Amino acid sequence: MSKLLYSATMSLDGFIAGVDGDMSWLTEHLGNPGTEVDDLMAGIGALLIGKRTFTGDDPNRGTDAEGAFGGKWQGPSIVLTHDPPAGPPDADTTFVGDFDTAVRVAKDAAGGEYVCILGANVAKQCLEAGVLDEILVFIAPVLLGDGVRLFEHAEGTNVRLEPIEPERVGGATLWFRVGRPAPL
Numbered sequence: 001m002s003k004l005l006y007s008a009t010m011s012l013d014g015f016i017a018g019v020d021g022d023m024s025w026l027t028e029h030l031g032n033p034g035t036e037v038d039d040l041m042a043g044i045g046a047l048l049i050g051k052r053t054f055t056g057d058d059p060n061r062g063t064d065a066e067g068a069f070g071g072k073w074q075g076p077s078i079v080l081t082h083d084p085p086a087g088p089p090d091a092d093t094t095f096v097g098d099f100d101t102a103v104r105v106a107k108d109a110a111g112g113e114y115v116c117i118l119g120a121n122v123a124k125q126c127l128e129a130g131v132l133d134e135i136l137v138f139i140a141p142v143l144l145g146d147g148v149r150l151f152e153h154a155e156g157t158n159v160r161l162e163p164i165e166p167e168r169v170g171g172a173t174l175w176f177r178v179g180r181p182a183p184l
Contacts, residue, residue: 002045002110003133004103006123010137010150016120017148021056029140040136041072045110048102048126050119051081068118076109078102080122099125120148127151127159127178135161136175 008016009026018025047068054077068077077093080102084095094109096102103126106115117123117132126132137150160179 002107002112002115004048004107004117004126004131005044005114005134005136006117006126006132007040007136008118008120008123008138008150009140011140011142011144011147013143013145014149015144015147016150017056018144019147021052021148023056025142025144026140029142036138040116043114044073044075044116045113046076046078046106046115047073048106048115048117048122049077049079050122051079051083052121053119054079054081055085076106078106078109080125099129103129103131120150120152124151124153132178134164134175134177 009029010016011025017023049068075092079093079095080097080099081095082097084097089095094105096105103115109115117126123132123135161176162179164175164177
């Protein structure tokens with residue numbers, strides 16, 4: 001059974017994108033992602049992407065590294081949107097208009113591997129619906145001060161997270177299992 005994994009690179013102060021979704025800050029921190037990202041990609045069967053992330057500010061736009069995982073991603077991408085673009089998508093991209101269907105299509109496409117969620121809003125929807133299984137965070141050594149938070153809930157919340165690799169917590173990567181019940 002495929003699991004839903006929210007994976008993101010975050011500034012030390014908790015932002016995954018700058019003001020207005022700006023991702024240019026990430027360029028200097030991408031460099032050579034190393035085996036950690038390569039190992040993660042090997043276990044991903046599909047992406048579930050929010051529309052703003054799909055059409056947003058790619059720090060590698062116009063280069064060979066444009067796209068998910070520095071342009072290395074090859075596989076099914078399910079984009080959750082009520083406003084799909086005109087014209088045919090590429091063969092690996094599917095646009096879906098409702099949340100439940102998007103999750104189901106992504107899990108089916110993943111074939112038992114991870115569905116990696118790209119986009120704070122989609123991740124929040126997954127958490128609120130109680131379908132998010134894990135969160136993997138790569139910390140970039142930068143303070144942005146403002147922008148799009150990894151997770152934001154206006155009234156506040158308390159979601160229990162369980163370390164998947166406790167010996168690594170405290171390093172530059174944080175990976176947690178989402179405790180149940182998760183619906184907010």
